[in-house]
Structures are given as structure tokens and as C-alpha cells.
Amino acid sequence: MLRITLPLQNDVAPVPNIRRVAIIGGGFTGATIARLLALHGQYCPHEIVVFEPRAHLGGGLAYDTDDPSLRLNVAAHRMRAVPGDPQAFVRWLSRSGRLERDPGAVANGAIYARRADFAAFMAGQLQPVLDSGTVRHVRERVERICRRYGRWQIEADGGASLQADVVVIATGHPPPMPPGELVCHLRDDPRFIRDPSRPGALQAIGQDDKVFVVGAGLTALDATAALRHRRHRAAITLLSRTGHLPQPQAAGDFAPHGDFLIGVPNTALSLLKQVRFALKEVTEGGLPWQSVFEALRHQGQAIWRTLPLDEQRRVLRHLRRRFEAHRFRMSPQIAELVDSERAAGRLRTCAGRIIAVRPGPAEIVIDIAVRPRGTVERHAAQWVIVATGPGHGNVIGSQSCLAGLERLGLLAEDPRGLGIASDYDSRALARDGYPVEDLFVAGPLARGTFGELTGVPEIAAQAERIVQQILAMSFATTRTITIRSM
Ligand SMILES: Cc1cc2nc3c(=O)[nH]c(=O)nc-3n(C[C@H](O)[C@H](O)[C@H](O)COP(=O)(O)OP(=O)(O)OC[C@H]3O[C@@H](n4cnc5c(N)ncnc54)[C@H](O)[C@@H]3O)c2cc1C
Known part of the structure; x- marks a missing residue:
């Protein structure tokens, strides 16, 4: 590999080096980058193109839904979606009249807005930059990205083909990966729902059909809420390895508790000890345990950076499940639904793993080796839903445009199995381990590099940093060319 830094001609009379930025994916991440680039960039780059098959920018998989039973898992005042204006969403909720029209939004002293409202807020944020023509929305799915004459060539499924100087990959959450046992026996069975977030995926389920859900996290609870909203009344069983459901949000407001950067934990074990100590402190002080997980969230990226790769892997292996059940909490409205459904005996959880699946004409029979003893429990249902959440282990393989970049050696899997490898400047790491500048x-x-990069506030902060880098590239007086031997 050879890196050469060359002077550019624009150091006398600055001319932007970047004419077009292409953003692949227009969910919350891609839309935020496009908007910030348009607002900060003024005359540069000349054009920002967002490829997104959905009708509106800003919603993405997480918020593009018209189901009123699906709410944000986080209180509106904690969403902090707009850098520099953390209360923009709360203000919009009341000014737009959406809050008034949604009396169920307030619970536990906070607003848990509908996800559709957050999508509408984001679409509104993007409208001015779309109207001005600075941002162009191409409603197509990108299939191929390659290099041509020093620029990027992008081709999409509807025939769009253009060149760009910088590409931002913001394709977000990959589809879930169903357990092999289910795929093997139910591959083409119409009663097997591989992705409940797909529009209309739950439509065919009858009110009295029993449902077996693989997964017991927030995606499984979304499916439960959506079914009950459609007056589904039969039994729902949620299967997971531990049988635990996500924890609820705490009532009222509270400050994050714990400083995990003092004494810098650099092993999984020392981190666990610090968390346990902080939990003991809040219990004795009468504070909610959620305050410790808020502190972990705020300091998450710095903590992750202090851990060597082996220790990061250890955290993922031993602590991830417990951490996620406490970090990704359910809204009070969902907690209330879960309580009432369990009390009525209509919602059950089951801890174990699938050992056999037999599709019959009336029902699908599933045998579970139940934890901890391994005894076999038999379940029967008319429908099986996969709600294991996004399959982050197969991000690159799930998209032809990403797989193509990997084949060219310009993209690599994250070594922790958490997505795409990048450096701390969010630049993709090529197969040779060096960053691809543009x-x-x-x-x-990019969670593998940053650790905590799932929630809206952390993504918004990363978006701001990426935009600053693109702007810096725009008026740079030198350019580094990397020659790779692939
Ligand atoms: C169900 C759910 C609920 C959540 N709730 C909350 C919450 O309440 N609070 C919070 O802080 N965080 C929440 N999150 C976290 C969420 O990860 C982030 O808030 C954020 O939405 C991630 O946005 P994204 O744009 O990166 O990904 P996505 O939302 O997945 O969007 C990616 C977009 O890229 C498009 N795309 C994919 N491939 C291509 C391609 N090849 N060409 C063109 N376009 C493509 C897709 O159509 C999609 O619209 C939630 C996540 C999920 C999944």
C-alpha cells in the first residue's frame, strides 16, 4: 500500500473539491447527515443525494410506521435528535398539535410519543433542504458502488446512476436472521413471518390464532402491541435464551449516576465491578437503577475505547445480553400492556432453544429444550414470528452494494461481528486495515468501533462529526491518494 499526499490547485482561489455527496439510506442517520451538510455547507457540496426507497426521509426502519400502538422506547425529551437544539422534538410535538391528539402519550411523568410522530418530525426537518434543491431524494435502492476515474459510481435498482466524490453508508439495520431450525422446516411456509416490521406482515393473523414469537426483546414486544391493537386475543408465547423481557423505564426524571472513566476500566471484569458498585450506591441512595445505565450510555463510547479488542469481545460474550435488557428499556405503555397480558395468562415467556419444528396442516408444533434443565416443552401455534432483532452479524452479506465493496477490498466486517469496520473518524477500513478517505x-x-451508537442522540452526534469532516475535505489544500495492491 502506498499513500501520497498531493497539493491541490485550489489553495490560491478556493474551489470546493467535493461536488456531490451520495448518502446510501435515508433513515434517521442518513437524513440527519444530509440535513446538517445542507445547513452547514452553504455552497458546498453542490449536491447531496440521498438514496432511500421509502417515501420520506428520516423515518427508516425504526420510525416509518403508521401503527399508532408503536411508541418511542425513550421519553421525547431524551431523544435529542437535532444537534444544538435538544428540545426541538418536544417543542414540535406541542406546536404541531400532535401531543394534544395523542392523550395516551404521557406516562410516568414523561412523553412517550408515537414513532410515526417522530418520523413526521424528521420529514419536516428535511423539507426545507429538499425544497431548496440542496438535497435530492432518489427513491431507489442502491445495488452497486464502485470506483471510476477516482470518483464513486453508484447504481440503483430503478436505473439511477451517478458519480459522487464522497459516499456515506447509512443503510442501517439489516433484516433479522432466523434460527436455522426454523428456516429448515418453514422456509416457504406462509405462516412463518421472518420480518414483522415489514408493512402488512401481521395482516393475515386471525384474532384467535395462537402466535409463537422467537425473541423476547423490544421487537417481540412491538409485534405483541401491534397484534393486540388489531384486536388479536389468542395466546402469544415469547421464546428467548433467558426468558427475560426488557426492563421498564423509570418514572420521573433523574440524573445519570456513576463515573466509569475514573480509574478507567480496561477489562470486562473491572467494568462489571464498577457497574455493580454504582448499582449498590443508587440502591442505598434510593435512586432508580436506570440512572446507572444512563451514565453508562453517556460514557459508553469513551468506555468502549479504553477496552482492548479482546476485552470488548469478552464484554460481548458475557455481558451483552444482560446489558441490553437493561439498556434498551420498554416504554411505560408497553410495560402496562405486558403486565395486564401476563396477568390474564395470554402472554407467556419461555427460556430455551428450539430442537424440533413440525409444520402440520392446522398448527406448527415446536419443541423447546427448556432452560435450565433441558426438559422438552411442546408448543403449538398457527403462526411463527421471528423477532430476534436486526441481524448485525451479516450486514455486508445482506446488501449487494456492500458485498461488492467488500469484494473490491474497500470494506471489511467489524472484527467484533458488530457491523462494518471503521476508524474513529467513521471512515470505512479497507481490507488492508487503512481507512478509505472518502x-x-x-x-x-459503526457500533463495533464506537460501542454505544444505537440511540438517536449518539447517532446525531456522530452525524455532526462526519459532516465536519466532509466540509474539511471540501476545502482541503492537499489530497491523499492511497494506492492499494488488492
Ligand atoms: C424498532 C426500533 C425502534 C427504535 N426506537 C428507538 C427509540 O425510541 N429511541 C432511540 O433513541 N432509538 C431507537 N431506535 C434506535 C435506532 O437504531 C436509531 O434511532 C436509528 O433509527 C437508526 O437509523 P438508521 O438510519 O441508521 O437505520 P434505519 O432506521 O434502519 O434506516 C436505514 C434506511 O436505509 C435504507 N436502505 C437500506 N439499504 C439501502 C440501499 N441499498 N439503498 C438505499 N437505501 C437503503 C432503508 O430503507 C432504511 O430506511 C430504534 C430502533 C428500532 C429498530
């Missing part, structure tokens, strides 16, 4: 990885796809 290829950025944004949003949860």
Missing part, C-alpha cells in the same frame, strides 16, 4: 460508515453500522 467512504464513511454512519449510524449503528
Whole structure:
């Protein structure tokens, strides 16, 4: 590999080096980058193109839904979606009249807005830059990205083909990966729902059909809420390895508790000890345990950076499940639904793993080796839903445009199995381990490097940093060319 830094001609009369930025994916991440680039950039770059098959920018998989039963998992005042204006969403909720029209939004002393409202807020944020023509929305799915004459060539499924100087990959959450046992026996069975977030995925389920859900996290609870909203009344069983459901949000407001950067934990064990100590402190002080997880969230990226790769892997292996059940909490409205459904005996959880699946004409029979003893429990249901959440282990393989970049050696899997490898400047790391100067990885796809990069506030902060880098590249007086031997 050879890196050469050359002077550019624009050091006398500055001319932007970057004419077009292409953003692949227009969910919360891609839309935020496009908007910030348009607002900060003024006359540069000349054009920002967002490829996004959905009708509106800013919603993405997480918020593009018209189901009123689906709410944000986080209180509106904690969403902090707009850098520099953390209360923009709360203000919009009351000014737009959405809050008034949603009496169920307030619970536990905070607003848990509908996800559709957050998508509408984001679409509104993008409208001015779309109207001005600074941002162009191409409603197509990108299939191929390659290099041509020093620029990027992008081709999409509807025939769009253009060149760009910088590409930002913001394709977000990959589809779930169903357990092999289910795929093997139910591959083409119409009663097997591989992705409940797809519009209309739950439509065919009858009110009295029993449902077996694989997964017991927030995606499984979304499916439960959506079914009950459609007056579904039969039994729902949620299967997971531990049988635990996500924890609830705490009532009222509270400050984050704990400083995990003092004494800098550099092993999984020392981090666990610090967390346990902080939890003991809040219990004795009468504070909610959620305050410790808020502190972990705020300091998450700095903590992750202090851990060597082996220790990061250890955290993922031993602490991830417990951490996620406490970090990704359910809204009070969902907690209330879960309580009432469990009390009525209509919602059950089951801890174990699938050992056999037999699709019959009336029902699908599933045998579970139940934890901890391994005894076999038999379940029967009319429908099986996969709600294991996004399959981050197969991000690159799930998209032809990413797989193509990997084949060219310009993209690599994150070594922790958390998405796409990037450096701390969010630049994609090529197969040779060096960053690709004009290829950025944004949003949860870059979690491996940053650790905490799933929630809206952390993504918004990363978006701001990426935009600053693109702007700096725009008026740079030198350019580094990397010659790779692939
Ligand atoms: C169900 C759910 C609920 C959540 N709730 C909250 C919450 O309440 N609070 C919070 O802080 N965080 C929440 N999150 C976290 C969420 O990860 C982030 O808030 C954020 O939405 C991630 O946005 P994204 O744009 O990176 O990904 P996504 O939302 O997945 O969007 C990616 C977009 O890229 C598009 N795309 C994919 N491939 C291509 C391609 N090849 N060409 C063109 N376009 C493509 C897709 O159509 C999609 O719209 C939630 C996440 C999920 C999944």
C-alpha cells in the first residue's frame, strides 16, 4: 500500500473539491447527515443525494410506521435528535398539535410519543433542504458502488446512476436472521413471518390464532402491541435464551449516576465491578437503577475505547445480553400492556432453544429444550414470528452494494461481528486495515468501533462529526491518494 499526499490547485482561489455527496439510506442517520451538510455547507457540496426507497426521509426502519400502538422506547425529551437544539422534538410535538391528539402519550411523568410522530418530525426537518434543491431524494435502492476515474459510481435498482466524490453508508439495520431450525422446516411456509416490521406482515393473523414469537426483546414486544391493537386475543408465547423481557423505564426524571472513566476500566471484569458498585450506591441512595445505565450510555463510547479488542469481545460474550435488557428499556405503555397480558395468562415467556419444528396442516408444533434443565416443552401455534432483532452479524452479506465493496477490498466486517469496520473518524477500513478517505460508515453500522451508537442522540452526534469532516475535505489544500495492491 502506498499513500501520497498531493497539493491541490485550489489553495490560491478556493474551489470546493467535493461536488456531490451520495448518502446510501435515508433513515434517521442518513437524513440527519444530509440535513446538517445542507445547513452547514452553504455552497458546498453542490449536491447531496440521498438514496432511500421509502417515501420520506428520516423515518427508516425504526420510525416509518403508521401503527399508532408503536411508541418511542425513550421519553421525547431524551431523544435529542437535532444537534444544538435538544428540545426541538418536544417543542414540535406541542406546536404541531400532535401531543394534544395523542392523550395516551404521557406516562410516568414523561412523553412517550408515537414513532410515526417522530418520523413526521424528521420529514419536516428535511423539507426545507429538499425544497431548496440542496438535497435530492432518489427513491431507489442502491445495488452497486464502485470506483471510476477516482470518483464513486453508484447504481440503483430503478436505473439511477451517478458519480459522487464522497459516499456515506447509512443503510442501517439489516433484516433479522432466523434460527436455522426454523428456516429448515418453514422456509416457504406462509405462516412463518421472518420480518414483522415489514408493512402488512401481521395482516393475515386471525384474532384467535395462537402466535409463537422467537425473541423476547423490544421487537417481540412491538409485534405483541401491534397484534393486540388489531384486536388479536389468542395466546402469544415469547421464546428467548433467558426468558427475560426488557426492563421498564423509570418514572420521573433523574440524573445519570456513576463515573466509569475514573480509574478507567480496561477489562470486562473491572467494568462489571464498577457497574455493580454504582448499582449498590443508587440502591442505598434510593435512586432508580436506570440512572446507572444512563451514565453508562453517556460514557459508553469513551468506555468502549479504553477496552482492548479482546476485552470488548469478552464484554460481548458475557455481558451483552444482560446489558441490553437493561439498556434498551420498554416504554411505560408497553410495560402496562405486558403486565395486564401476563396477568390474564395470554402472554407467556419461555427460556430455551428450539430442537424440533413440525409444520402440520392446522398448527406448527415446536419443541423447546427448556432452560435450565433441558426438559422438552411442546408448543403449538398457527403462526411463527421471528423477532430476534436486526441481524448485525451479516450486514455486508445482506446488501449487494456492500458485498461488492467488500469484494473490491474497500470494506471489511467489524472484527467484533458488530457491523462494518471503521476508524474513529467513521471512515470505512479497507481490507488492508487503512481507512478509505472518502467512504464513511454512519449510524449503528459503526457500533463495533464506537460501542454505544444505537440511540438517536449518539447517532446525531456522530452525524455532526462526519459532516465536519466532509466540509474539511471540501476545502482541503492537499489530497491523499492511497494506492492499494488488492
Ligand atoms: C424498532 C426500533 C425502534 C427504535 N426506537 C428507538 C427509540 O425510541 N429511541 C432511540 O433513541 N432509538 C431507537 N431506535 C434506535 C435506532 O437504531 C436509531 O434511532 C436509528 O433509527 C437508526 O437509523 P438508521 O438510519 O441508521 O437505520 P434505519 O432506521 O434502519 O434506516 C436505514 C434506511 O436505509 C435504507 N436502505 C437500506 N439499504 C439501502 C440501499 N441499498 N439503498 C438505499 N437505501 C437503503 C432503508 O430503507 C432504511 O430506511 C430504534 C430502533 C428500532 C429498530
